[in-house]
Amino acid sequence: MTATTTSALPVNLGDGPFAVSTAGLVKRYGSSTALNGVDLQLPEHAVYVLVGPNGAGKSTLLRTLMGLVRRHAGDVNVLGADPGLEGGHVRGRIGYVPEDHRFGYSWLTVGQLLEHHAVYYPSWDPAYARRLTEMYDVDPDKKCHTLSKGQSRRVQLILALAHRPPLLLLDEPTDGLDHVVRDATLSILSEHLADSPTTVLISTHRVYEVEPLVDHVGVLSDGRLLGQLPRGDLRGSLLRYSADVPERWSLPKEIGGRVVNRRGRAREIEWTVWGDRDEVTRGLSQAGATVREVASLSVDEAAIALFSGEEAGS
């Protein structure tokens, strides 16, 4: 496990217990590296959101956990087993919604597809599957290849949830769903969490929707984790400081925290800083800045600050 963090934010969640953990995970596609030494830590029963730009490696990471992709280096532990060695065993404990909304068996009806999965997952709950089918307003007699993108997504969600797996891996779960169905999905997930002890990993661009469910955040960029920490820590320690500063003022080296991003014109500046709120406020004030506001960030805002900060090299 890599000990040094060149990232602004912490990436180590401690000792566990972890439902999923990877150590130095590397995956290459030809000459490009999709995962460049990832140490993912997914605490048991956590709802973990993985954010990152396109091409960051999020889907590749999820596929590696499912045993669908061969890794080049590193250890992977999913619910106590290595998906590369015990693929079937591991996949039986996972509810997976892939990024792709297409199915195989497109000539089956939805009902037949559900029955097919019921055979493969002995823990399938038929009553729950029926209830989800009703809630999602899915017609079991419709052939799979006639389903729209949104309908396919809904069926994929039913397939993932109905066997009540201990781990959910959701890759853009709300992609293709309209507002109403998206909202219903959040409610369904919430109830699912209340009914079954589940660990959840959601990979998504649209953090805004799932944020109230989330208690851990992982930021993935260019195959590396820029940060991995509880939502509460992120909220409490990655803050946006708005301050008025005098003419030709410059930020001192030490302000009690690590500056992730900076924005603003001559006399009104905003910094996104990782550090203790009081310390940083004091540091800025002592340096001559008049701190007007200290605001916590949504996960989206935090991610954007981190990515643009990365690009700017700050």
Add this chain to the structure above:
Amino acid sequence: MQIHLSRSDERPLYVQIMDGVRRGLVRGTLRPEDPLPSVRDLASELRVNPRTVSQAYAELERDGVVQVRHGKGTFVAPEVRPDQRERPRLAKQVARRALADASRNGLVLEELLEALREIGERESPGDDTKEDGR
């Protein structure tokens, strides 16, 4: 009991839920011995992690505001007196928000107090159509 969660609110979600319960007590829509929604139901309605609701209920129980009765659910504590604690507490919260807003706009406490007095005496709640803004 209506609880609305605001994404742009500074407070953590569980605190917003707790404050929602307190608001109900202060306004009188929640009374001693009233049942609160189950963790599952409230979480589903608010689209939050059930643990968030559990945390809120646990904190409220620690504060003596609610009682968790195993097997039956969560109820407002019978001895709760909103006037003694909840009203001043809520008032302080509103004040804190107003002060933060003032600071962001570069105003000082005296200016804020003056404005509050002037507008508080003139306008009624919900009437925000005056020209000089809030």
Add this chain to the structure above:
Amino acid sequence: MTDATVERTPAFRAVWREQLHVVGLSIQREVVIAAALLGLFCLAGVVLARFPALLALMGEGSLADFRLDPAEPGLGLIGVFAALLLPLIVWKGERPFGDTPIWSLPVDHRRHALTKVAVGWVWLMVILGGAFLCVVLATLAGGGALGADEVRQLITDGAAFSDGEAGATRGVAWTTPWWEWVQPFTAATAAYMLASALLLATAYPYRWAVVLYVLGAVPFLVLEFFEIDSLQRGVDLFAWFIGAEDFVRFVRLPTGEFARGWLSLPTMGMWIASAAFWISVGVACVVAASSRVRDH
């Protein structure tokens, strides 16, 4: 519920049964169409046999002495052809490569691929058996008989004999042995295995099929220019095995007439050797190819 006590992966028998069901569904449409065509064909045969007047109209001879000979070139070949195409239908929509949902299922990848191939084979046997039964029943309904029962003229001049050459023959009594009925099933099995292996081994089965077909023509080309007895024998055996060759040649008898002569008569040893060889090769290829889809 504690996870340790909950079974999360399916029993093999359940998977087997479910794959039988699902593969059956995926081949359903094609099989129904083929069955309908076969049914029509058989019906036409029965009608023509029962009503010779119609046949006379068509200018054909009589079907009165029709005997169903399973070694007739063409019959076995149809089975082989169907067997080559079947894997495409079995794996319809579930390409063995890429992120197809079949690999997200809670079963070991390699074992699941092999299970699917095996299930496809079972269906192949059922389909061929059904087709055979249909033809047998049609034969009987038309008043014909099963199996050859004749005197075959064995050419005594050796194996290298071309059509139309002069030669001498010797009569040998022949009835269709039991294994000639089984022969088409073994040929189809071998063909199915090889085609399945191709589908599992590469993401571009069509390209490789063309390549292999071209490569397969090489021995035939070679024999056009060179006379290599062992190669000729091998090619003949292969052609016989897939049902494309029956060793019949036209002989110019000393009397000046032309008669049907046999270069050699098939033996059970030929069948066992060919079947064992080609089926082993096929199964070995499938097992080897399945390692491409194994868990990573």
